[in-house]
Amino acid sequence: MKTASTIKEVRSILGAAEGQTIALVPTMGYLHEGHMALVEAARHKGDIVVVSIFVNPLQFGPDEDLDNYPRDIERDLEICRRHNVDVVFHPSETEMYPKRPELLLSLETMASILDGVRRPGHFEGVVTVVNKLFNIIRPDYAVFGEKDRQQLMIIKRMTEDFNHDIKIIGVPTERESDGLAKSSRNVNLSEAERKEAAAINQALLLGRDLIQEGTTDAKAVKSHIEAHIMDHTSGTIDDLQIFTHPDLNPVQIIAGDAIIFIAVKFERTRLIDNVMVMKNDQNNDER
């Protein structure tokens, strides 16, 4: 496995691999099995798997957890080595942003919902850094998780809008045995919160079952989800929305495919999750 902390180094490694396809897995590190599912998907697509590890300050708001975000580069490199990653790019902040960026990408409607509203500036920071990573690594494929479904949809759209010749691959959410979505931020849960956090996915599945059994009133579905979270966790619901799939329109009466999104705040961390509800299909993506 090769590692690079500068753009020059990574370009020289990838330049030597001319003619081979590159699959990029962008991450913020503190790697877990969710990231490794992305690595496996990347391996199926590209000849060379590149993992980038960079905690991008530009996508964190002033009151968010940039300082608390878990980091352990040695552990991450070991995990990548074990999973036969070919190249790890782990630049410093000054390498990625030698100057205060003058030009930032901005978004229209796709950031006017969910984390675009709850985390002002977040997706502008994400698309800016992903665009930079695309220009640095020049991959043929880039792989993202469905846990961050809004991000995945925005990146697909950015790739189209900016004519990146890159195929974006989405990977289903990897979960703990109790259903909690794997996330680097889970280490910032207390022991009690970690147990309670299983209720997030349970609540989403409860909502999904209600819809599939015929409940069409989005408000009623949300009330059930809310009650489940309130009864089973000490966390507070920061966001709970049901949107149409794939257009992400708000929905009052659920008539077709939908996605339920949730964000729950605990003492030291905020977790997100979502489930897709295919109205006429019992074989949904997760159970």
Ligand SMILES: Nc1ncnc2c1ncn2[C@@H]1O[C@H](COP(=O)(O)OP(=O)(O)OP(=O)(O)O)[C@@H](O)[C@H]1O
């Ligand atoms: N459980 C998971 N299953 C599948 N993909 C995941 C999972 N967790 C994260 N990813 C994906 O890994 C990529 C890098 O995410 P990131 O490094 O922010 O990890 P994370 O665990 O989502 O961290 P966070 O605590 O910030 O939510 C993203 O495309 C994200 O969607």
Ligand SMILES: CC(C)(CO)[C@@H](O)C(=O)[O-]
């Ligand atoms: C895509 C990403 C690596 C950009 O910093 C980040 O938002 C993440 O880890 O999902």
Ligand code: BAL
């Ligand atoms: N996993 C999305 C990156 C973030 O929360 O900032």
